[in-house]
Amino acid sequence: MLGMHVLELAPLLAHVLAALAIILLIALVGRKVARMLRQPEVIGEIVVGLLSGPAVIALLGRDTFETILPDSVFKLLKLVAQAGLVLFLVGLAHKLGTDHDKSPRSGTVWVAAGSLVPPLLTGVLLAGLVLLTDDTAARGSAPLPAFILMVAVSMSITAVPVMARILADRGMSQSAAGRLALASAIFIDAAGWLLLTLAISLGKGSLADVLHSVRALAFGAVCALAVRYGLRSQMARNACRRLPRTVTVILGATALAVALAMEHLGMTAILGAALVGLSIPQDKNAPWEHAVATVSRAGGALAPAFFVVTGITVLTGSLSHASWLLIAAAVVLGCLGKGLGGYLGARRGGQSKQTARTIAVLMNTRGLTELIVLQAGLSSGILTAHMVLPLIVMALTTTAMAGPLLSLLDRGASHLAPGAAPAATESSIR
Numbered sequence: 524m525l526g527m528h529v530l531e532l533a534p535l536l537a538h539v540l541a542a543l544a545i546i547l548l549i550a551l552v553g554r555k556v557a558r559m560l561r562q563p564e565v566i567g568e569i570v571v572g573l574l575s576g577p578a579v580i581a582l583l584g585r586d587t588f589e590t591i592l593p594d595s596v597f598k599l600l601k602l603v604a605q606a607g608l609v610l611f612l613v614g615l616a617h618k619l620g621t622d623h624d625k626s627p628r629s630g631t632v633w634v635a636a637g638s639l640v641p642p643l644l645t646g647v648l649l650a651g652l653v654l655l656t657d658d659t660a661a662r663g664s665a666p667l668p669a670f671i672l673m674v675a676v677s678m679s680i681t682a683v684p685v686m687a688r689i690l691a692d693r694g695m696s697q698s699a700a701g702r703l704a705l706a707s708a709i710f711i712d713a714a715g716w717l718l719l720t721l722a723i724s725l726g727k728g729s730l731a732d733v734l735h736s737v738r739a740l741a742f743g744a745v746c747a748l749a750v751r752y753g754l755r756s757q758m759a760r761n762a763c764r765r766l767p768r769t770v771t772v773i774l775g776a777t778a779l780a781v782a783l784a785m786e787h788l789g790m791t792a793i794l795g796a797a798l799v800g801l802s803i804p805q806d807k808n809a810p811w812e813h814a815v816a817t818v819s820r821a822g823g824a825l826a827p828a829f830f831v832v833t834g835i836t837v838l839t840g841s842l843s844h845a846s847w848l849l850i851a852a853a854v855v856l857g858c859l860g861k862g863l864g865g866y867l868g869a870r871r872g873g874q875s876k877q878t879a880r881t882i883a884v885l886m887n888t889r890g891l892t893e894l895i896v897l898q899a900g901l902s903s904g905i906l907t908a909h910m911v912l913p914l915i916v917m918a919l920t921t922t923a924m925a926g927p928l929l930s931l932l933d934r935g936a937s938h939l940a941p942g943a944a945p946a947a948t949e950s951s952i953r
Contacts, residue, residue: 572830607825614819616800630872637868642860646675682890763810
């Protein structure tokens with residue numbers, strides 16, 4: 524009997540592996556194109572991943588697409604994508620707690636406030652536009668406070684991993700603008716996770732559901748504390764040194780178990796993964812850092828599957844009914860909130876006009892972190908696919924603008940000071 528089940532599952536697993544191999548090949552093409560265009564490689568992965576599914580459906584038709592990728596295969600592919608996202612988030616959430624020690628304190632509060640509060644307000648304006656135009660497809664049926672807060676959080680996110688890579692590849696990691704922007708982005712994303720948790724709790728609607736969410740968060744917190752104090756034990760330290768691969772597998776399995784349990788309890792798997800990542804003790808010389816990095820890399824390798832699944836789930840059917848007014852408003856408000864807010868915050872923090880402009884451009888990068896937040900809003904039922912689409916366009920547009928705008932600022936600075944060397948290089952960006 525067991526042998527028969529294995530024989531039945533073998534073709535399904537082979538189909539999933541073949542689909543995953545094609546997705547990874549598409550992601551490779553996206554990265555190469557992004558490098559040619561001097562864009563972050565993740566932008567290439569995201570764009571080709573999001574568009575590949577809808578493009579195949581448009582060219583071959585829905586029936587042919589479902590023959591190529593039947594529902595049973597697509598469901599397993601979604602599980603793989605979710606697992607990759609969970610594993611990647613462990614490293615991302617841990618990074619939010621480990622980079623603050625090298626960041627400058629002076630001016631960080633002002634830049635963070637300027638890059639957080641105005642974008643939250645632009646999110647309220649965008650939600651107000653949805654209500655004003657009576658766009659029921661974008662509005663959905665979530666409680667109004669949850670909807671407004673989720674849109675506001677989506678407008679306020681800054682992508683720490685993408686920004687860090689841009690800074691490294693442009694030689695700006697130790698510059699005043701780079702260090703200040705990265706420190707502020709870490710603070711903003713940490714605040715963003717708290718607001719995201721609140722939005723999902725508000726989305727439950729009734730007091731009983733909110734209490735259920737509180738219990739789920741309490742369960743996640745207990746698991747996080749168990750991970751934290753477990754890793755601090757001498758037994759765990761010795762295991763990390765002697766059995767690094769085993770510890771890596773255990774850490775990844777723990778993150779997946781907590782994430783799935785949180786989802787089963789009514790929250791999202793994303794919050795469970797974030798709690799595990801935040802719980803890992805912050806010590807760059809600790810023996811578990813290798814395990815965290817390996818788990819995060821494994822998740823990052825599977826991230827293209829998340830982009831493809833999101834494209835098929837969100838964009839298919841939404842592109843033809845897209846609200847161009849909402850898309851334009853999301854892009855304009857996204858640039859105004861982060862750009863103007865970041866600039867004014869930097870100026871209030873005592874930075875020069877040139878440094879403030881650079882910070883404003885950097886704070887406008889959203890990238891993969893934005894997609895993760897949007898996925899949380901979509902899976903919790905607070906955001907609809909019609910609302911997610913404009914926010915995806917906004918995230919990709921604002922992130923793609925960063926490289927060209929930084930180069931433009933460099934040229935402007937060189938023009939004003941002909942004898943000075945450019946502040947940044949134009950090497951390829953990951």
